[in-house]
Amino acid sequence: MSDNFDVKLDTKSYLPDPSVKEDSWMGDYEKAYDESVKDPEAHWEKVAEELEWFEKWDRVREWEHPYAKWFVNAKMNITCNCLDRHVFNGRKNKVALIWVGDDGEEQVITYRQLYREVMRFANGLKSLGVGRGDRVCIYMPLVPEQIIAMLACARIGAVHSVVFGGFGSNALRSRIKDAQAKIVVTADASLRRGKRLDLKSIVDEAVVGSSSVEKIVVLRRMKPQMELFSEIEVDFYEIMEGVEKECEPEVMDAEDPLFILYTSGTTGPAKGIVHACGGYMVGTYYTTKNMFDLKEGDVMWCTADPGWITGHSYIVYGPLAMGATILISETTPDYPDPGVWWDMIEEFDVTVFYTAPTAIRMFMKLGEEWPNKYNLGSLRVLGSVGEPLNPEAFEWYYRVIGKEKCPILDTWWQTETGMHMLTTAVGEPMKPGFAGRPVPGIVADVVDENGEPVPPGTGGFLVIKEPWPSMMRTVYNNDERYRQYWNSINNYYAAGDLAVKDEDGYIMILGRSDDVLIVAGHNIGSAEVESALVSHEVVAEAAVIGKPDPLKGDSIKAFIILRMGYEPAEKLKLDLLYHVRMNLGPIAMPSEIEFVDSLPKTRSGKIMRRVLKAQELGMDPGDVSTLEE
Structure with missing residues (x-):
């Protein structure tokens, strides 16, 4: 994207009942945000002091671009905050986990x-x-x-x-x-x-x-x-x-690695994102408490899986650090019938519900009669994660599930960020289609390719300008890839997303600026799917693109050049789908396969996926002067 582009913005908004804001942990968002950016170190130190450490830090932050250290020389163990402090401070018999299996089996664990x-x-x-x-x-x-x-x-x-x-x-x-x-x-x-x-x-x-x-x-x-x-x-x-x-x-140092989580890369293999013990604990604790406004009596259900960052941060570490009760379930949203999730919300009095736009759109398609069979009155806060929540899905979620009384958090963040970066704090005006404003302590903006802020209503690149505690520390075995995040746009963290900001500072995510596909809320690298296809004996070259899908966000279409001696056939398509399924799993299977004689490439041999996408969607492919043919 070389030129900025204008985006027509809808100005519709919803204001929750004033009592929501009055009763929230954060209270006034503007005040909390202004204080946090005036003195970010004091902001994060105050949060960290709510948690238990073996030894306190010498300094809150050390920042030598692009590397940050948080809570320098502090000693801790995240499990002491997730377990010991509750067991020894009066919560030992409180329910930590409720589990419901695919067959309806239940377990309750204190x-x-x-x-x-x-x-x-x-x-x-x-x-x-x-x-x-x-x-x-x-x-x-x-x-x-x-x-x-x-x-x-x-x-x-x-x-x-x-x-x-x-x-x-x-x-x-x-x-x-x-x-x-x-x-x-x-x-x-x-x-x-x-x-x-x-x-x-x-x-x-x-x-x-x-x-x-x-x-x-x-x-x-x-x-x-x-x-x-x-x-x-x-x-x-x-x-x-x-x-x-x-x-x-x-006894862990705050900067010791806590986990590696692999996320799809735009090129080559998946990237091992490394998160550190101390900063990650502080970031996930802060956002769980303040964004979800989690209270002592809440039952939180995040429908993600710990195989993704959402499950790490908002099933395991954030809610357990808060001493919350978490519901986890193996069930799929429409089995044995499309009422199974709503039945569980009623059964377990779920108060905070965090799911993906894909699931919300599926429920919209199935009709209001399913949720309307159940009493969803326990719900207090609704969240959405994984991809932008489109305005139609927002309206349905707000009206049918939240009964027009629950604040909705459309959260934007990444495996790399570890915690929420943009959302609408509970009690603040909600704008359908917008993720919201930066979380206190986060300095986000929409800029052009030189890092200059673009005017409201103009599309640009989403960047984070300052470090934050739960940021990744490196890409495992590939620190050069880590540095690229911070070196591509004016020394800011470049998220790889296109966005637009309105007059009030609310940010709308427009989609990826790179070759990551978001299928049903799961990030899938085009490179991983392509290499799976090329590993089949009949495939000479492959390119995949994401096509807008009303349910999944993206569906995958693959363009295949066959090796000499092989002819296109429907049976071959099925073989290739099975091959991808066995290599990467069902979420990475293309919805369409088209056999082609050539692929658009630059003179250096890079496949131009945006040209394929533009042709597929009937759009102008833009500047094609670098194409080989």
């Missing part, structure tokens, strides 16, 4: 019980030789054991790398190998729509050639239990037998 299980599993990992700094890959369904494994790693200073249980063996293998994971924690299977999906065999394939893996820990859910044959396979609960009940927390 803070005391969660604390005990985490201690035992942490000691179990130690018995396998896992220690500070070792990487542990967690590839599991959404079950309580997934969260126990994450917290157990954090307890002993091991670095967890959670891989979404919907990814295929190649995607899992590349993440295991990049992180050099010592242990893989998995389950025999996940359940989805009443069907068993085998995970263990995917792990078996993925660890072939992964020399770093010493043990595979298997949660055996299914009856009869599968046999563990290999000498490297051990049972999840058996490693917890006969170990000490207590596990002293590893």
Whole structure:
């Protein structure tokens, strides 16, 4: 994008009941924001002082572009804030986790019980030789054991790398190998729509050639239990037998890595985003408390999976640091019927509900009669995450689910940012289509390619101008890629998103400026899909684009050049879809495949996906002077 472009902005807004603002943790957003940017270090220090540390910091922040250190020389362990301080301060019998399985099975786990299980599993990992700094890959369904494994790693200073249980063996293998994971924690299977999906065999394939893996820990859910044959396979609960009940927390430096989470890159393999213990804890705690306005009696349901950053920040670390009750569920929104989620909200008195626009649009399509069968009166705050919430979906969510009384948080943030960056604070005017304004402590703007702010109503690049505590510290094994985020536009953090700002400072996200596809809220790199296609013996070259989809946000279309001797055929399309599914998982499967003779390329050989996209959508492809043909 070389020139700015004007965007027609709708000025519609909704104002919640004034009592929402009066009762909120934040109170007046403008006042909180102005104070935070006047003295950001004092702002974040005040937040950090609400949490427990073994040793306080010497300085709040050290900033040497593009590297930041937060809470310098402070010592801590995030699990002490998620578990110990609740267990020993009167919340030990409070419910921490409610879990509902795909088959309706339920588990309720108190803070005391969660604390005990985490201690035992942490000691179990130690018995396998896992220690500070070792990487542990967690590839599991959404079950309580997934969260126990994450917290157990954090307890002993091991670095967890959670891989979404919907990814295929190649995607899992590349993440295991990049992180050099010592242990893989998995389950025999996940359940989805009443069907068993085998995970263990995917792990078996993925660890072939992964020399770093010493043990595979298997949660055996299914009856009869599968046999563990290999000498490297051990049972999840058996490693917890006969170990000490207590596990002293590893004393971590605030800047020590807490986890690696892989996110799709615009080119090449997925990027391992590294988050640090201290700043990440402060950022997720602050936003959970102040953006969701989380109170003692709340039940929070974030429908994401811990395989994504949303699950890390707003299922596990943020809400547990707050001492909240969390609902997690393996269920899909329309199985066994489209009332299953609304039934759970009524059953468990969910007060804070955080989901994706894809789910909201699916419910819109199914009709209001489903949610209207249930009492949703417990809901207090609604959130949206993963992609922009379009105005039509906002209106439906506000009216049908929130009954025109719940504030809606359309949150913009990324794996790289660790926490919410833009949203509308509870009690502030809400504008359909706009993510909102920067969270206090965050300096965001919309700029041109030289970093100059563009006028309201003019599209540009979204940037963050100042460091923040929960920012990523590097890209694992690829620090050069980390520096690119901060070096492409005037030394600001460039998010890779196009945006526009209105007169009041509300920011609307217009979409990606790069080649990341957002399918049903999941970031998928075009490069990963293309390399999966090219790995098939019949494919010479492949390019994929995202096409607007009313339900998913993007659907994937692939353009394929076949090798000599192969002819286009419908059977071949099915083979290629299956190939992508086996390599990357069902979320990365193209919705369309078109066989072509050539692809638009620059003279240096780079495929011009924007030209393909423009042709596909009947738009002007823009400047094509760099094209080879």
